[in-house]
Amino acid sequence: MGSRRRSTAVAVRAAALAIGVVLAPHPAAAAALDGATLRWPWALPFVGLLLTIATGPLLFRRIWAAHYGKIAYAWAALTLAPLAAIHGVPVAAAALVDAAIENYIGFIALLFALYVVAGGILVTGNLRATPWVNALVLVLGTVLASVVGSTGAAMILIRPLLRANAARLVNAHVVVFFIFLVGNIGGALSPLGNPPLFVGFLHGVDFLWTTRHLAAATALAAGTVLAVFVVIDVWHYRRDRRIEIVDEPPARLALGVKGIVNVVLIGLIVAAILLSAYWKPGIAFDVHGTPLALENLVCDGALLVIAMASLALTPDEHREANGFSWEPIGEVAILFGAIFVCIIPVLASLRAGEGGALAWLLHLVTRPDGTPDPAAYFWLSGLLSAVLDNAPTYLVFFDLAGGDAARLMGEYAATLAALSMGSVFMGALTYIGNAPNLMIYAIATERGVKMPSFFGYIAWSCAVLLPVFALLTFISVGRP
Numbered sequence: 362m363g364s365r366r367r368s369t370a371v372a373v374r375a376a377a378l379a380i381g382v383v384l385a386p387h388p389a390a391a392a393a394l395d396g397a398t399l400r401w402p403w404a405l406p407f408v409g410l411l412l413t414i415a416t417g418p419l420l421f422r423r424i425w426a427a428h429y430g431k432i433a434y435a436w437a438a439l440t441l442a443p444l445a446a447i448h449g450v451p452v453a454a455a456a457l458v459d460a461a462i463e464n465y466i467g468f469i470a471l472l473f474a475l476y477v478v479a480g481g482i483l484v485t486g487n488l489r490a491t492p493w494v495n496a497l498v499l500v501l502g503t504v505l506a507s508v509v510g511s512t513g514a515a516m517i518l519i520r521p522l523l524r525a526n527a528a529r530l531v532n533a534h535v536v537v538f539f540i541f542l543v544g545n546i547g548g549a550l551s552p553l554g555n556p557p558l559f560v561g562f563l564h565g566v567d568f569l570w571t572t573r574h575l576a577a578a579t580a581l582a583a584g585t586v587l588a589v590f591v592v593i594d595v596w597h598y599r600r601d602r603r604i605e606i607v608d609e610p611p612a613r614l615a616l617g618v619k620g621i622v623n624v625v626l627i628g629l630i631v632a633a634i635l636l637s638a639y640w641k642p643g644i645a646f647d648v649h650g651t652p653l654a655l656e657n658l659v660c661d662g663a664l665l666v667i668a669m670a671s672l673a674l675t676p677d678e679h680r681e682a683n684g685f686s687w688e689p690i691g692e693v694a695i696l697f698g699a700i701f702v703c704i705i706p707v708l709a710s711l712r713a714g715e716g717g718a719l720a721w722l723l724h725l726v727t728r729p730d731g732t733p734d735p736a737a738y739f740w741l742s743g744l745l746s747a748v749l750d751n752a753p754t755y756l757v758f759f760d761l762a763g764g765d766a767a768r769l770m771g772e773y774a775a776t777l778a779a780l781s782m783g784s785v786f787m788g789a790l791t792y793i794g795n796a797p798n799l800m801i802y803a804i805a806t807e808r809g810v811k812m813p814s815f816f817g818y819i820a821w822s823c824a825v826l827l828p829v830f831a832l833l834t835f836i837s838v839g840r841p
Contacts, residue, residue, distance in 0.1 A: 393650075394448065394456045394705070396713030403443075403706035403718075410436040410703050411748060414696060414793060415815035429692070433699035440703045456705050458649040464753055465701045467661055468556065469694050471634070472512055472796050474664040478626045479509075479516030480685040481675035483619040488525035492594040495535055496587060498522050499542050503583050506547030507554035507572075509627050515543050515797045520683050523808045531597045533812050536805045537821050538590040542583055544797035545789035549579045549782065552638075553631060555795070557746070557755035557784035563638055564759060565766030566777070574778045578837040582786060585829050620679045626667050633663040689803035693796055700793065704749060711757045723761060733762050735779035739838045742780050743787030743830070747794040755784040779838045786830065790822045791815070 413432055417425030425432070445453035488494055498518055505514035522539060526532040548554030550572045552562035558571055618624075637660035645652035710717040717723075726737040742758045758780050762769060769777040788795035792802050792815055806812050813821060 394444070394452055394709045396706075396709030396711070397716035399706045399710045399713075399718060401718050403710070406436050406439040407700075407703035407707050409439075410699055411793065418814065430695045433695055437699045437702040440705060444706070455650045456709070457702065459651045460701050460705050462648060462651045462653050465698060467657060468752065468796070469697070470661040470664045471510075471630075472693065472800070473690060474630050474668045475510055475512040475627070476516055476690045476800065477668040478623045478630065478671045479513050480683055481620040481623040481671050481679055482517050483679040483682050484517070484521040485617040485619060488521060490525040490529055490532075490535075492591055492598050494525065495522070495594055496591050499538060499587060499590065502539065502543035503547030506543055507550035509631070510553050511544050511548035511555055511795070512797045512800065513627055513630075514547065515539070515801050518543065519801055519804055523805060523810065529597070530601045533810055534590075534593055534597065534821075536801065536810055536812060537818065538586065540798050540801050541586050541789045541822070541826065544801055545795055546579060546583050546586065546786055549575050549785045553634065555785045555788070556752035558781060559634070560752050560756050561759060561766070561777075561781065564764070566770060570770055571781055574774065575781060578778075578782055578833055581836065582829055582833060585832070586825060589825055620675050622674050623671055626671050629667050630664060633660050633667070636660065684808060686807065688807060689800050692803050693800050696793070696799065697796060704753065707749065708753055708757060712760070714761070726758070726761065733773060733776040735775040736834055736838050738762070738776050739779035739783040739834065741783070743783030744790070746784045746788050747790035751784040751788040751795055755780065758784075775838075782833065782838070786826075786833075789826060790819065792818055
């Protein structure tokens with residue numbers, strides 16, 4: 362009970378702090394950060410942060426494990442301090458508040474709620490990690506990802522999958538493919554599945570548009586990746602040397618689910634997200650120049666309440682059996698907080714368009730006749746999503762393509778489909794391309810799985826996924 366009270370108290374204090382920030386008086390709106398004035402050196406802290414995340418666990422594991430929060434804070438400070446010194450404290454503060462309200466708060470509130478609620482769902486039973494059982498779990502997770510979100514599906518299934526594969530001599534590849542399919546590709550069929558699609562939904566894309574236009578491409582990508590997994594897993598499974606106890610029958614499957622109340626709470630999370638999209642009271646609070654819409658405030662508050670309800674209603678033994686801990690979500694919150702800070706000048710430069718230092722990058726997505734090039738949108742938005750986080754990257758390219766949802770769903774449907782596929786699918790290329798990736802990695806590492814390093818994972822993703830994306834380019838990209 363003590364741990365539950367402490368967890369609930371932390372959530373209450375976080376909610377009170379968020380409300381206090383909104384209701385506290387703020388100075389007049391500061392001038393917006395002008396991306397046209399930012400040259401390429403402003404991207405160096407962001408690049409440095411990414412390189413540190415990539416090399417820290419590999420080159421200085423103990424230092425990184427003990428001090429990754431301080432290291433992330435240092436890179437964020439190297440972004441904000443020069444902004445404040447050169448452009449003024451009000452501009453830097455306004456940029457920070459805008460990044461927090463427009464991107465980070467809702468992002469982490471949803472991840473936090475899904476992590477806590479899904480962590481209270483205990484799948485019991487004695488799964489035997491044969492290639493076909495592993496494949497079935499991946500199929501189930503891929504389907505669930507578009508229903509309860511890639512984070513929700515991952516948090517429900519990753520622990521049972523890890524328990525089932527604990528006895529396998531080689532099991533890291535199972536988690537790698539779980540990230541590919543459940544953490545990314547499977548979330549392509551609804552705005553609830555992956556953050557970029559939810560951003561598009563909030564900007565006017567119909568709820569079922571991605572279901573209708575990405576179903577075939579998603580089935581092709583998921584089916585191909587799953588086939589590769591089965592081949593690899595069968596090979597490893599046959600090489601595993603297992604110790605069989607003579608005359609002892611295998612344990613009964615006896616699958617079961619405990620913590621059913623959390624299934625209801627996941628439904629409430631989905632309802633809160635939908636409510637924030639459809640309920641537009643037209644009320645907003647000015648927070649240092651950035652409007653905070655009432656519907657978003659209510660949604661984020663509801664997510665925190667739902668998470669606290671899960672902590673209160675779920676027996677502690679369910680979370681203990683799941684191996685639930687706060688470290689994975691804490692690591693994601695800290696690292697992605699730093700990413701969202703360090704990415705501020707990069708996104709500002711991208712939004713400056715022709716006047717920004719990255720204008721050369723934006724020229725690559727336009728044909729000579731001035732129309733958008735779907736293949737370029739697919740690859741460029743996808744590759745940037747792998748390192749810039751896919752939600753803000755999607756929004757930049759959505760605006761670059763005109764920002765008119767009606768036109769993008771009609772005349773430029775091929776471009777919107779390519780942008781959606783690139784942002785969602787290619788988030789799987791690195792650990793930091795999509796938040797569930799890092800969360801799954803953290804949970805697997807905590808459970809003793811010898812996961813590939815940052816660059817080792819990229820080697821896996823490039824070998825498996827890039828041929829699939831090349832196939833999609835010829836078959837699906839560019840077709841309405």
